[in-house]
Amino acid sequence: MNQPLRMTKQRAAVAEALQVSDEFRSAQQLHELLRDRGDAVGLATVYRTLQALADGGDVDVLRTDDGEALYRRCARTEHHHHLVCRSCGRAVEIDGPTVEAWAAEVGSTHGFADIEHTVELWGTCAACRASADRAS
Amino acid sequence: MNQPLRMTKQRAAVAEALQVSDEFRSAQQLHELLRDRGDAVGLATVYRTLQALADGGDVDVLRTDDGEALYRRCARTEHHHHLVCRSCGRAVEIDGPTVEAWAAEVGSTHGFADIEHTVELWGTCAACRASADRAS
DNA sequence: ACCAGAGTGAGAATCGTTATCATGACTCCT
DNA sequence: AGGAGTCATGATAACGATTCTCACTCTGGT
Numbered sequence: 001m002n003q004p005l006r007m008t009k010q011r012a013a014v015a016e017a018l019q020v021s022d023e024f025r026s027a028q029q030l031h032e033l034l035r036d037r038g039d040a041v042g043l044a045t046v047y048r049t050l051q052a053l054a055d056g057g058d059v060d061v062l063r064t065d066d067g068e069a070l071y072r073r074c075a076r077t078e079h080h081h082h083l084v085c086r087s088c089g090r091a092v093e094i095d096g097p098t099v100e101a102w103a104a105e106v107g108s109t110h111g112f113a114d115i116e117h118t119v120e121l122w123g124t125c126a127a128c129r130a131s132a133d134r135a136s
Numbered sequence: 137m138n139q140p141l142r143m144t145k146q147r148a149a150v151a152e153a154l155q156v157s158d159e160f161r162s163a164q165q166l167h168e169l170l171r172d173r174g175d176a177v178g179l180a181t182v183y184r185t186l187q188a189l190a191d192g193g194d195v196d197v198l199r200t201d202d203g204e205a206l207y208r209r210c211a212r213t214e215h216h217h218h219l220v221c222r223s224c225g226r227a228v229e230i231d232g233p234t235v236e237a238w239a240a241e242v243g244s245t246h247g248f249a250d251i252e253h254t255v256e257l258w259g260t261c262a263a264c265r266a267s268a269d270r271a272s
Numbered sequence: 273a274c275c276a277g278a279g280t281g282a283g284a285a286t287c288g289t290t291a292t293c294a295t296g297a298c299t300c301c302t
Numbered sequence: 303a304g305g306a307g308t309c310a311t312g313a314t315a316a317c318g319a320t321t322c323t324c325a326c327t328c329t330g331g332t
Binding site for chain 3: 005008011045048
């Protein structure tokens with residue numbers, strides 16, 4: 001068994017920064033956000049904390065097209081997917097009712113085991129579209 | 137209009153290395169593979185070529201969990217997904233008949249536009265499972 | 273209050289990837 | 303064949319994200 005994590009100022013700060021928004025944020029964004037807010041936390045610690053939270057299933061992680069990791073504290077712990085705004089990171093949690101079974105079936109059909117699936121939707125949310133229009 | 141790319145030894149070599157296998161390979165793996173085979177090609181060129189091929193839709197790109205890009209020359213050019221072996225990179229092209237419509241619908245329901253989706257399945261193929269058993 | 277050990281942070285180190293830039297190869301024109 | 307102009311190459315530097323190192327600090331149990 002792995003002993004529970006100690007609660008420190010920094011971990012609390014990171015956790016809280018995640019509570020606040022429902023948007024996916026990169027480690028660096030969170031680091032900056034904390035700095036600006038006054039709770040300066042070392043970048044390394046932000047990374048460590050996020051990793052720990054992710055391992056514990058407390059935050060969801062996904063990758064942008066260029067490989068950067070984004071983190072978000074989701075309302076539910078159960079398996080789900082996301083519809084993410086590619087410009088602001090705002091996300092909606094969604095289910096893929098049919099996807100789950102489909103994935104497992106396709107996997108075994110081809111003799112693959114331990115199937116996992118990555119299903120994420122990317123789009124531009126209404127708000128970001130509005131501000132893009134305004135700019136043009 | 138963008139003029140066609142010049143066909144050079146190195147581009148041919150990279151393209152051919154991709155033809156050979158149906159496995160997803162990283163740029164670095166391909167670079168090594170070419171070196172070993174005798175067709176030494178600069179790493180930068182491998183990256184450039186892969187990027188060009190990807191832009192042209194001639195190779196598919198996906199990202200591992202840790203953000204590394206993997207490339208593969210697929211049989212079809214039309215939109216499709218993959219079932220990839222997480223240990224050897226072997227891949228099977230699959231369709232997600234229902235997924236497409238579902239993605240678009242979910243997107244518009246939440247007011248998102250320009251919906252794209254990422255759907256990839258990861259598993260362990262029969263061959264890799266066999267060699268894993270042998271090792272244990 | 274004390275102490276063992278987990279946690280922290282500044283900076284170095286890694287790793288994948290992209291940018292630079294001098295050099296080389298290819299095309300087209302004559 | 304002889305250039306001029308262009309695109310491609312490759313060694314290397316630069317980059318950005320992430321991880322590692324290590325001396326120092328704090329937490330949590332006593």
